[in-house]
Amino acid sequence: MNKSGSILQKRSRPVDMLLRSLIYFAAFLSVALLLGIIGYVFYKGIGSVSWTFLTTVTSALKQTTGIAGNIVNTLYIILITLLIATPLGVGAAIYLNEYARPGRLVSAIEFTTETLSGIPSVIFGLFGLIFFGNTLKLGYSLLRGALTLSIMVLPLITRNTQEALRTVPDSYRNGALGMGATKWYMIRTILLPSAMPGIVTGIILAVGRIVGESAALLFTAGSGYLLPKLAGKGLGEGIAALGNKALESGGTLTVELYLQMQNGRYDTAFGIGCVLIIIVLAINLLMKVLAAKLQPERQR
Amino acid sequence: MEMKTIPDSVMRSSKSKETVEIIAQIIFTVCALFAILAVMAITAYMMIGGTPALLKVGIKEILFGTVWKPTAAEPQYGILYVILTSIVGTALAILIGVPIGILSAVFLAEVAPKRLAMIVKPAVELLAGIPSVIYGLLGIYLLNPLMYKLELFVFRNSTEHQYTGGANLLSAVLVLAIMILPTVINISETSIRAVPVHIKSASLALGATHIQTIFKAILPAARSGVVTAVVLGIGRAIGEAMAISLVSGSSVNLPLPFNSVRFLTTAIVSEMGYAQGTHRQVLFTIGLVLFVFIMIINITLNKILKKGGAEHE
Numbered sequence: 218m219n220k221s222g223s224i225l226q227k228r229s230r231p232v233d234m235l236l237r238s239l240i241y242f243a244a245f246l247s248v249a250l251l252l253g254i255i256g257y258v259f260y261k262g263i264g265s266v267s268w269t270f271l272t273t274v275t276s277a278l279k280q281t282t283g284i285a286g287n288i289v290n291t292l293y294i295i296l297i298t299l300l301i302a303t304p305l306g307v308g309a310a311i312y313l314n315e316y317a318r319p320g321r322l323v324s325a326i327e328f329t330t331e332t333l334s335g336i337p338s339v340i341f342g343l344f345g346l347i348f349f350g351n352t353l354k355l356g357y358s359l360l361r362g363a364l365t366l367s368i369m370v371l372p373l374i375t376r377n378t379q380e381a382l383r384t385v386p387d388s389y390r391n392g393a394l395g396m397g398a399t400k401w402y403m404i405r406t407i408l409l410p411s412a413m414p415g416i417v418t419g420i421i422l423a424v425g426r427i428v429g430e431s432a433a434l435l436f437t438a439g440s441g442y443l444l445p446k447l448a449g450k451g452l453g454e455g456i457a458a459l460g461n462k463a464l465e466s467g468g469t470l471t472v473e474l475y476l477q478m479q480n481g482r483y484d485t486a487f488g489i490g491c492v493l494i495i496i497v498l499a500i501n502l503l504m505k506v507l508a509a510k511l512q513p514e515r516q517r
Numbered sequence: 518m519e520m521k522t523i524p525d526s527v528m529r530s531s532k533s534k535e536t537v538e539i540i541a542q543i544i545f546t547v548c549a550l551f552a553i554l555a556v557m558a559i560t561a562y563m564m565i566g567g568t569p570a571l572l573k574v575g576i577k578e579i580l581f582g583t584v585w586k587p588t589a590a591e592p593q594y595g596i597l598y599v600i601l602t603s604i605v606g607t608a609l610a611i612l613i614g615v616p617i618g619i620l621s622a623v624f625l626a627e628v629a630p631k632r633l634a635m636i637v638k639p640a641v642e643l644l645a646g647i648p649s650v651i652y653g654l655l656g657i658y659l660l661n662p663l664m665y666k667l668e669l670f671v672f673r674n675s676t677e678h679q680y681t682g683g684a685n686l687l688s689a690v691l692v693l694a695i696m697i698l699p700t701v702i703n704i705s706e707t708s709i710r711a712v713p714v715h716i717k718s719a720s721l722a723l724g725a726t727h728i729q730t731i732f733k734a735i736l737p738a739a740r741s742g743v744v745t746a747v748v749l750g751i752g753r754a755i756g757e758a759m760a761i762s763l764v765s766g767s768s769v770n771l772p773l774p775f776n777s778v779r780f781l782t783t784a785i786v787s788e789m790g791y792a793q794g795t796h797r798q799v800l801f802t803i804g805l806v807l808f809v810f811i812m813i814i815n816i817t818l819n820k821i822l823k824k825g826g827a828e829h830e
Contacts, residue, residue, distance in 0.1 A: 233728040240628055243620030247698055248637055251644045254655060261658075308548025316542055317549070326549050328819055329556040335749075335815045336559065336808075337756025339782045343804045344559045346789075347566050368555045375552070399534060401541040429648035432758045432782075436789060474650045475759055483658060490651050497646045501639070 258490045265488025274444055282485055284492070286442040290359060290467035294438065295427050297363035297463065298370060299420060305367070306374025307416055311404060313375075314382040334372035338433040341369050345437035357466035362438025369433060370423035377422065381415020382408060417507060425500045428493065431471040439466030440476055470496075560808075567805025570594070570798035579802055585769035585779075587788070587796040594799045596784070598769050600806060603781040605772040606686060606765075607754045610693035614754075615747055617694075618701030619736075622746075625702070626709040627731055638706075645699035649760040656692040656764035657684070664688045668775050681766050681777040689765035689778070696760060697750040704749060708742020709735060745821055752814045756807070758782035781807040 265282075273283030309326070317323045345365030355361040385408055393403040409416075445462040468476065470489055477486040571579060574594050582595020621641070625634050665683030672678040712735050720734040721727070736743065758780075766777025767787065779787070785800050785807075792800050 230726060230728075233726050236728050236732065237628070240620045240624045243617045244624035244629070244637065246617060247621045247644075247702065248640055250695055250698070251640050254647065254651070255643075257655065257659070258651060305548050305551050308545045309552060312545035312549035316545055326552055329552040331819065332556050332812070332815045333552060335752050335818070336811055337752075337758070337782065339756065339758045339785055340559065340563065340804060340808055340811070343566065343785065343801060344562050347801075348558060348562050368559075371552065371555070399538055401538055404541070425646050429646065429650075431648065431650050432786060435786070471648050471650050471759075474648075474654065478650070478654050478657060479763060483654075486654055490654055493648055493651060497643070497648070501643055501646060505639070 255494055258487060258494055261483075262487035262489075262491030265484050266491050270488060271492075275442060284442075284470065284473060284485075284489060286444050287468055287470045287473040287489075289444055289462075290438070290441070291428060291469040293359045293463060293467065294363045294366065294434070294469055295424055297360060298366045298427055299423065301364065301367040302370050302374055302423065303416070303420060306371050306419065307378050307409075309371075309375045310378035310382060311408070314379055315400070315404060315408070330372045330375055333368065334376075336369075338369065338430055341365050341433040342436035344368075345433060349437065356464075357437070357439030357441075358464045359438050359467045360463045362434045362467075362469075363463075365433050365437045366427055366430060369430070370426055373422045373426065374416070374419035377415045377419030378412060379415075381412035381418075384415075385411045414507065418504065421500055421504055421507070425497065428469070428496055428500075429471060430469070431475050434469055434472050435475070438468065438472070440468035440472055441466040442468060442473060560812075563801075563805050563808045566798070566801035567808075568802075570795060570802045573795060574799065579799065580806075587792070587799065592795065594795070596769075596799070596803055596806070598771055599779050599781055599784050599803065602686065602770075602772040602778045603755055603807075603810070606690055606693065606778070606780055607751055609686075609690040610697060610754045611747065611750055613690065614694035614697045615701055615750060618698050618746070618750070619705050619743060621698070621702045622705035622709055623731055623736070626706050627727070627735065641699050641702050645703070649696065649757060652692050652696055653760040653763055656688060656760065660688050660691060661764060671775065678775070679777070681775065684764060684766035684777055685775050686765065686772050686778045687774045689761040689780070692760050692764055693754045693757060696757060697753050700753055701746045701750045704746035705739070705743050708739040708745070711742065712738045741821060741824065745818065748814060748818045748821065752811065752818070755810055755814070756782060758786045762786045781810075 269281055270283055271288070272285050273279075273281050274286045275282050275284075309330075313323060313326060317326075342365070345361060349355045349361045349364050355364075389407050389411065390403060393407045394400070398406070443465075445458050470493055474486050474489040474493065477483075477489065579594050579596055580600070581597050582593060583597050584593040584595045585599070586593045625638055625641075629637065661683035663683065664685060664687060665680075667687075668678075668680060668683060668685070672680075716734050716738050717730055720730040725733065761780060762783040765780060765783055767779070768777045769779045769784070770776040772778055781803050784803050788796070789800055
């Protein structure tokens with residue numbers, strides 16, 4: 218009996234061993250890189266992060282380094298971008314899933330949505346620069362940055378809403394329509410609430426993308442780092458000042474990090490990096506919590 | 518039954534209700550058309566921005582010129598080396614990143630114990646969310662000094678090498694390779710998990726080892742997903758700007774490992790701030806070239822996905 222060929226005897230193959238160790242090595246490398254990156258940024262940056270760092274503005278006069286202005290800018294851009302992109306994205310998803318019939322138009326919409334998510338941010342930056350800048354005559358401003366980013370995050374919201382709408386059972390639709398609801402009433406009261414988890418997922422992903430964005434904003438929103446001037450103003454003037462802020466130039470945290478790094482101020486850069494990683498971790502955690510909360514509900 | 522439901526009942530379908538229906542449909546349609554509009558506007562504006570310089574300076578002079586002196590008294594705008602750098606740099610990053618990514622995906626989907634996979638997978642997802650400037654920061658702070666040491670060692674007998682201080686093509690390629698990892702891992706893993714279990718069972722039943730099964734049966738079956746991962750990786754690498762703009766050096770050179778180089782993206786980012794006149798228009802031409810590359814990648818991707826979808830049916 219030829220024992221070496223029998224299935225009863227396990228023969229170790231050197232190639233298997235090699236490939237297996239390669240697999241382990243690759244996975245180890247990926248994880249080590251991640252932990253290394255996060256760990257190192259924390260290690261270098263946490264020293265710069267303090268209450269003053271987070272709540273003041275860099276000032277040569279007072280000799281302080283702070284990123285409060287950049288935090289406010291980031292919030293402005295997130296808010297304006299979402300205000301524009303969410304209705305557009307959700308609307309598009311509703312059209313694709315509820316109204317459209319498969320055909321040229323739908324494949325064109327889906328292809329362009331796919332394309333938008335593949336276009337690099339530098340191109341969005343250039344587009345924002347000439348379209349919103351030269352054609353619509355907007356200067357370097359938070360508004361221009363947000364308008365540019367709205368186009369960029371649109372696919373995220375559209376696609377996540379679409380996924381969510383697909384999971385809503387047809388019986389919900391038929392039930393509502395059968396009871397005499399109009400289509401719009403059905404969408405408003407049945408579909409949108411059921412699809413809310415998907416919409417929220419899209420929004421959170423969009424926030425992550427906005428926070429991490431830099432190239433598209435450098436050319437459109439600029440690099441201002443001041444807080445809106447509110448001190449000593451009445452309510453009306455304060456609101457006006459807040460509104461005007463959107464028309465001023467402002468750099469988000471990532472843009473500021475880039476500028477600091479360019480000037481060789483690595484302490485501040487790592488400090489901002491640390492804040493950014495905390496934000497990214499928080500967003501990830503939020504997604505996990507959301508997904509866990511919604512899972513059982515969907516199975517019901 | 519509450520009275521509230523009556524206005525929406527079928528018994529009282531009124532004109533105004535029909536109007537609302539039509540308006541809703543129109544609004545949703547317009548929202549959906551926005552994506553088409555945006556892509557068309559971006560294409561149009563990239564053309565408008567990018568072609569004047571091509572006409573003014575000459576297509577051959579720009580695309581095939583090798584000298585980049587935009588601010589000289591007699592400016593020259595050759596971007597051939599910039600284009601080559603983007604192609605070579607992306608190719609090298611893919612060559613390094615894709616095998617590591619696919620093997621990591623195999624680990625997650627096939628080899629790792631469930632518990633371990635549950636820790637590794639979120640870690641990889643996290644890697645995807647880290648802003649690109651942070652990769653750049655680490656690149657310039659950690660990788661460049663290391664590369665400089667390597668450079669000093671490699672060129673210790675050379676007299677004509679221009680030292681880059683570590684900001685060279687190799688550094689940029691390593692940063693890009695790390696950055697495409699999450700994309701490659703996530704998509705390959707999904708496609709490996711989607712391979713029907715009977716393929717795996719059949720291979721194992723024929724006496725193949727687990728490793729043989731992975732490489733001879735499962736990965737070939739997951740081919741279209743893996744190709745998608747690679748194409749998306751190419752897209753991510755060729756479009757990345759901020760992470761490599763400071764890491765790759767600042768002069769236009771042939772893409773050799775220890776040369777300070779400019780990519781299509783970094784050329785735009787680093788000079789847009791001060792460029793004027795024709796110089797600025799040429800930067801838009803670089804943007805147009807990048808855009809053409811990206812569109813080719815997108816169309817390829819679309820074809821692959823369609824083909825993959827047809828196969829599944």
